[in-house]
Amino acid sequence: MESKFCKAAHEGRIADVVSLLKETPDLDVNWANKKDDLFTALHLASYSGRFEVVNLLLAHPDINVNQKTFGGRTALSLACVNGRLAIARVLLKDPRVDAALADDLQRTVLLSTTLSTKGTVLEWLIASGRDLGDLNHKAVWENHNETALQIAERMSHKIPSSLKSFWTNPEQTRYEVRVKLGALDELAAEVFALIVFLCDGVLQLKPALISSRPPGLRFFAIACKLPIELQMVLCHRVFESMKQSIVRNNSEIAFQSLARILRASHPE
Numbered sequence: 001m002e003s004k005f006c007k008a009a010h011e012g013r014i015a016d017v018v019s020l021l022k023e024t025p026d027l028d029v030n031w032a033n034k035k036d037d038l039f040t041a042l043h044l045a046s047y048s049g050r051f052e053v054v055n056l057l058l059a060h061p062d063i064n065v066n067q068k069t070f071g072g073r074t075a076l077s078l079a080c081v082n083g084r085l086a087i088a089r090v091l092l093k094d095p096r097v098d099a100a101l102a103d104d105l106q107r108t109v110l111l112s113t114t115l116s117t118k119g120t121v122l123e124w125l126i127a128s129g130r131d132l133g134d135l136n137h138k139a140v141w142e143n144h145n146e147t148a149l150q151i152a153e154r155m156s157h158k159i160p161s162s163l164k165s166f167w168t169n170p171e172q173t174r175y176e177v178r179v180k181l182g183a184l185d186e187l188a189a190e191v192f193a194l195i196v197f198l199c200d201g202v203l204q205l206k207p208a209l210i211s212s213r214p215p216g217l218r219f220f221a222i223a224c225k226l227p228i229e230l231q232m233v234l235c236h237r238v239f240e241s242m243k244q245s246i247v248r249n250n251s252e253i254a255f256q257s258l259a260r261i262l263r264a265s266h267p268e
Helices: 002-011 014-023 041-048 051-058 075-081 085-092 109-115 119-127 148-154 161-167 170-181 183-203 218-223 228-247 252-265
Strands: 139-141 144-146
Touching: 002 014, 002 041, 014 051, 041 051, 041 075, 041 085, 051 085, 075 085, 075 109, 075 119, 085 119, 109 119, 109 148, 119 161, 119 170, 144 148, 148 161, 161 170, 170 183
Parallel strands: none
Antiparallel strands: 139 144
């Protein structure tokens, strides 16, 4: 049954994946196919770019997001090296994912992505603010023993030159890359969700119509009904005042994680 599950995940057959999960309560979602380099369903879906399947698997309580294949590859490294940007981004947003893990050849995700010359994925990897391991770490590749920076310099025709400053000034480069990618706007929306959640603890709003909703979501439910202009003004003002401290630290990971939980829990 697990082999069918992995095959469905690899081929992106979301209906079959859902059906197998429902009909087989004891299904091992982390089962690895020994005939396929110990790839799990998550590995296969990440490798082949099956976005819906990856999202579904990440929601499963038993999923091991950092499980390694033969050779030590993770779902994140497979997504990054193969240019699966959408999947790499959703994995990077998951606080359980360890972006600093290295494979059996001691290649970190940062090194592997640089080697594969996936410039756009590399930008999002840097913009994520995740711990990417030792930036001066070296790995052997085609008779070269290099750091990610040395690889980037050797492959400068394929790696954006703006990224080279990351190794000497990571925080400033991360900020500049986020501005370029428009990631600050995305972060602002998540900060807004957290702000209204925290406001509820102070205001203790509890209108009768939504009193049965989960604690902490009462103000969020009200704020969502405000005119969009007011929501954006609040979001913009608070975000601008907090931007420097937020984007230059890894604290946004906690912000984003909580905001996603609130959004997923909030009834329409």
